Structure formats: C-alpha cells, structure tokens
Amino acid sequence: MALYSGMVYLYKRDNMAHICIKSIILSLIFIFLAGCNKEDKLEKEIAEIPVTITIERFDKAFSKVDQKTLPALKQQYPFLFPEKYQDSFWIQKVADTLQIELANQVAKKYPDLSTLKIKLEGLLQHAKYYFPEITEPRVITITNDVDYHNKIILADDLLLIALDTYLGKDHYFYESIQEYIRRNFKSDQIIPDIATVYAKQLVSLSKSRTFLSNLVYYGKVQYLIDLFLPKYEEYTKLGYSPEQLEWVRVNEEQIWRYFIDKETLYSTDADLSPRFLYPAPFSKFDLEEIDKEAPDRIGRYIGWRIVASYMENNNVSLRQLLMMDAETIFNKSKYKPRN
Incomplete structure (x- = not known):
C-alpha cells in the first residue's frame, strides 16, 4: 500500500512538473506572439505613411x-x-x-x-x-x-x-x-x-569631451539606425562582418571591464576616440594578443548597448532620449555587458 501511495505521489509530482513546464512554454509562446503582433501592427502603420521618391x-x-x-x-x-x-x-x-x-x-x-x-x-x-x-x-x-x-x-x-x-x-x-x-x-x-x-x-554633438559622452553620442546614432532599419542584420547596421559582430558579442564583458579598469569613461584623453570609435584597422587596446582580432569602432557598439538598455529600463520618449545627457543615460541605463 505504501508502495502504491508512493507511485501515486511520484505520478502526481511528475504530472504537476509537466503541467508547469507546459504552462511556461505556452506563456513564452504567448509573449513571443504578442511581441510579433505588436511589431506587425507597427510595421503596417509605418507602411501606410506616403513616401514616393524619384x-x-x-x-x-x-x-x-x-x-x-x-x-x-x-x-x-x-x-x-x-x-x-x-x-x-x-x-x-x-x-x-x-x-x-x-x-x-x-x-x-x-x-x-x-x-x-x-x-x-x-x-x-x-x-x-x-x-x-x-x-x-x-x-x-x-x-x-x-x-x-x-x-x-x-x-x-x-x-x-x-x-x-x-x-x-x-x-x-x-x-x-x-x-x-x-x-x-x-x-x-x-x-x-x-x-x-x-x-x-x-543627434546633437555633446559639449562634454569625455569618452562616455562620445560613446553615448554614437550609441544614440546607432539606436536611431536600428529603428530606421528594423529588418536589416545588426552587423550590416554596424558596418561589420558577421564574424566581427560575433567577436564583439563574445567579448563584450571583457571590453567593458577594460574600459572600467582603465578609467576611460570620464577621461578626456583625445586619443580614446581614434582607438575605439573611429574607422581603423582594429580597436587599439594596446594588447598584442587582442588588437589584431578586435574590430574597429568597438565603442560604438558599447554605446548602442548602453542607450538601448536605457530605453528598455526607463519610460522616456525618443525625443527625450535625444535631449538627455550622457551621464544621466549611463547612470539610469542599468547596463550590464553580456557574459
């Protein structure tokens, strides 16, 4: 009798677990479909805007x-x-x-x-x-x-x-x-x-000369590009190859740690922009084992991630974003690099 009761208990427990997993999957599917419907509705609305060029x-x-x-x-x-x-x-x-x-x-x-x-x-x-x-x-x-x-x-x-x-x-x-x-x-x-x-x-240029201000400036630009071209591949919008984008994604945490450890964010060193924001053969960490693998303009990607995180975690309009200063955006972004 005890064995039978134990089997019933195990069956109920497994059945409940199965139901819970099924409920979670259905919830995720619902959230995904709701997001898709929202995007489809937005795209339909945008498609109705009259634009004709020659x-x-x-x-x-x-x-x-x-x-x-x-x-x-x-x-x-x-x-x-x-x-x-x-x-x-x-x-x-x-x-x-x-x-x-x-x-x-x-x-x-x-x-x-x-x-x-x-x-x-x-x-x-x-x-x-x-x-x-x-x-x-x-x-x-x-x-x-x-x-x-x-x-x-x-x-x-x-x-x-x-x-x-x-x-x-x-x-x-x-x-x-x-x-x-x-x-x-x-x-x-x-x-x-x-x-x-x-x-x-x-996007207005910041009057501040800090590296953070430049990061956020390019982040705002990239955020707008993403809105303007929602169906384009992310690497194309960044001017990267798929391999370059993958390298940045995989190493995002290490890139961010470098910026923090070297105290770059509030630095006004004019050399930082050519190293991490401007077109070049590669981003210059001054680390031989990394430099020739790191794609250029790596700071623009980090800036984009900061701005996107800010917009995700704050109830602000797009125009408010464009008016907001870099330090406020960064402090309220809750940005965390992917690891």
Missing part, C-alpha cells in the same frame, strides 16, 4: 554630356557645377579616360535602381514615423572621383549618392585604399549609410 541619374546624364547639352544640364543641377569652373573644364572631365571608365563601371554595376528606390522609401517611412518633420529629399546619384569621405551627402533636402564608392570592396578602383575602409564599398551598405546620415542630423 532617383535622378545625374551620373548617367553627365557621362553623355557635350558642349551642346551642357547648359541644360547645368540649369537642371546648378549645385553640382561650381561657378569657378568654366564649361571647358566639364567637357574635358567627361572626356577623361578615367572618368569614362568610372562611368562605365557604375553603369555596369547599377543599370537599374528600382530595388534601391524601394529600400530607400522604406527607410524614409520609418524615419518619418519617428520624426514626421523629415521631408522627402530630392535623390540624385553621382560619381565623385571615389571620394569615400563623401559617399552620402544630405543637405537642404538634397540626397546625393556617390555610386562610384559602392562598386564592391574588391573592385580594382579601390586597390590603393586600405581594406578596413573599402570593406563597406558595397551595394548593401548604401541604405545603412543613408540611415547613418539621417541619424547624425538628429
């Missing part, structure tokens, strides 16, 4: 210009023809062998921009959802002598896209450019680069 192919028009058609092109795009240059300069430029090859390579890589147009409209819909004051820009594609410092230019509702800086990282035009710079000279980086330009126009 991409003007100045790059193609300029490659075909001659003495006769130049005046009309200058009248259509006066901002692309500085007055200090006479017409003869532009005619000579069009006939230049390198310019011809550049135009040919761009035309070959980008015969049609319909996909880019759709993606850009999606980006603008998301940007306008969060910031309705954003207006639809006049979008113009150009070639710019591979000036990678000005791949995307946004000014006075003009959006200029230098297609000659997106021909692919291994293109022969980029042979003299360092690998860490040209690795993002690819077509799928155009939209993230445009999102970055929009985000930087919305």
